Amino acid sequence: GDSVTQTEGLVTLTKGLPVMLNCTYQTTYSPFLFWYVQHLNEAPKLLLKSSTDNKRTEHQGFYATLHKSSSSFHLQKSSVQLSDSALYFCALSTGSFNKLTFGAGTRLAVCP
């Protein structure tokens, strides 16, 4: 079946530094990839999505490029802010019904 791997459980950074959160996936179908962000005590919200190979997608300073050749969809930001501290989920959808397969999540902690 489908799977999503996020290798980092916790990433701790100082404000202003760049960040990359890793996401790789496995599927035999055509993939749609998503990044959802969950701030403390809030609902997960969509941050980015893509199904186009090798095209960068951006939102709120975050960006990601789907690379089907390497089955990756890493999330990046050039300069993190304190407000970026949250739990980030990579998710995969391959068929109808918008069903998502989530990775385990990466907690990003930004320090002053």
Next chain:
Amino acid sequence: EAAVTQSPRSKVAVTGGKVTLSCHQTNNHDYMYWYRQDTGHGLRLIHYSYVADSTEKGDIPDGYKASRPSQENFSLILELASLSQTAVYFCASSDPPRHSNERLFFGHGTKLSVL
């Protein structure tokens, strides 16, 4: 912004008891989902529905039932709650996929503790 409301926000249940988690959406979405969140596992799909009066099993349906009495409402039922069902439960809704898969709108979650 689309609205998905879950109730209760938290609940303590006894092992073997019955638990019902409720979800209400005002987005006019046809699709609704129940996910559970456990540390280290992300979110996992329990049940989903794409039309009223019909539900489908997700990836981890064992021990759970679902009910979709109307487009707006979707309930998750634990007939015999067990310790392993302690988790945070999220309801979500979405439009049907058209040109691409649609985003999910999540509720704030229900924290369930089974003792």
